[in-house]
Amino acid sequence: MEAGQRAQLLKRVAILGAGISGLACAHRLAELQKQHQNPAQILLFEASDRSGGNIQTESRDGFLLERGPDSFISDKPWALDLCRRLNLEPEILETETQNRKVFVLKKGRLFPVPEGFYMIAPTNIRSFLMTPLFSLSAKCRMMAEPWIAKGSVGLDESVGHFIRRRFGQEALECVGQPMIAGVYSGDPEKLSLRSTMPRFMDMEHSHGSVIRALRAQSKKQDALRSASGPRYSLFLSFKNGMVSLVSALEKKLPPDTLKGSARVESVEYDAELSKWKICFAGGRAELVDALCSTLSASATGRLFKESDAAFSKELSRMNYESVATLNLAYPEKALPRMLKGFGFVVPALERRSVMACSFSSQKFKGRAPQGHQLLRVFAGGAFGKEFFKKSDADLKSSVIEDLKNILGIQGEPLFCSVSRYPDGMPQYEVGHSQWVEGIEAALTGKKGLFLTGSSYRGSGIADCIHEAEIQAQKLDYFLAVDMGRRMEYR
Ligand SMILES: Cc1cc2nc3c(=O)[nH]c(=O)nc-3n(C[C@H](O)[C@H](O)[C@H](O)COP(=O)(O)OP(=O)(O)OC[C@H]3O[C@@H](n4cnc5c(N)ncnc54)[C@H](O)[C@@H]3O)c2cc1C
The missing domain is CATH 1.10.3110.10 (protoporphyrinogen ix oxidase, domain 3)
Known part of the structure; x- marks a missing residue:
């Protein structure tokens, strides 16, 4: 085939958002497209200047902090399968089984969840x-x-x-x-x-x-x-933190796939050209044959506000909760009554700023230097809205005070870093599955449009990967059908 003909046949696919869903979708699509003679060009548009979305690992003074997710589960196979394909298995870190105990706060005291x-x-x-x-x-x-x-x-x-x-x-x-x-x-x-x-x-x-x-x-x-024989522990991470998965995916993408600092403002279908038009700030636009949004349903809904108000309204019905995570570093001597375990959860009845606390350096090896402990607190959510609204300084002091009372901590943390996830937790409320079916039914009338991400069929990392890979498969099929390659799927 001539180069000119090939260029004409070249299909373009846009994936919006380079969190784990967008990265996994782009990666799987690239894997599938490799098998074709004329692979499509994949464009992964990300608003911020880094990929990973919720996944944010930070090294600080010898501590390894997870601002977002700290692990993925192994009893759903999809994240682990992806790690194997990325040759990441040697980097996988299991939990410290000897500390596998979780506590619950009751009337100010911690009790272990029974075996x-x-x-x-x-x-x-x-x-x-x-x-x-x-x-x-x-x-x-x-x-x-x-x-x-x-x-x-x-x-x-x-x-x-x-x-x-x-x-x-x-x-x-x-x-x-x-x-x-x-x-x-x-x-x-x-x-x-x-x-x-x-x-x-x-x-x-x-x-x-x-x-x-x-x-x-x-x-x-x-x-x-x-x-x-022995299997992996239920929760898994990586020696260098969750960012390892993000970096490994980035490295495997075809060159020029990832387009950072590219906030999509709106999308619309051009029926004459049979293409999707993606608009960015400043009036720049891209035309593509297929489009997969991995943004939250509400963020995707905003992109359709002008071009498809009914679809936009339906997507915006999804509710979210906001959470903050606080990573707190302590010298071991500040925690004379420290318990052995993965952490504790706090019933809403206790009315604390701390919703849950992971003992990060007891859950995973290598999270704190010798003689130190790293704690990670969740605050906010459905029962802690007033805490999420606090300024960083006020939230820090409420959490530090709570931890002093609950864990008997003496003195202040070496540092406390706050990360916020406004509307970061999708809420699958009663009727959610019918809502998803409704959205999927609406998609059948929108040729070349695909949706995935944590808003629809699973909000954990393993589910996000699974759903993203399913959508990649559908995209690949769509492109094949569009290019008359349907036979390859027989
Ligand atoms: C604090 C916290 C802790 C969690 N802990 C765990 C855990 O331990 N284990 C687990 O399995 N799950 C956990 N989860 C859930 C898990 O992190 C998410 O479900 C998953 O990361 C969602 O990935 P995503 O790619 O779908 O979305 P996101 O990670 O939100 O990625 C979306 C991406 O889209 C980009 N974007 C947004 N708007 C635009 C736009 N207009 N144009 C272009 N790009 C845009 C964003 O910048 C972002 O990079 C946690 C979630 C939170 C918030």
């Missing part, structure tokens, strides 16, 4: 009966869970309703709510069980009880473990 306790459900009866976390009546109520009737199939209920129905109010207030806040920063009375904790819904329907399902699962896992 075998899975989010909301006890599986180790002896350890559950011994815990001072629950009253006797709450323990009896929770133990009665296997005899509670199943809920209606197909009904999307709130996480709060589900926990209360199966385990009782105290289980929700003392452990369910803070555990859920630790992951989603949300209100369990609003979050959808189907979209945030589908495993629990499946457990109820398959075994009639969460406790029964967990027991059956744990027997199966024991058998699997002894058959397949």
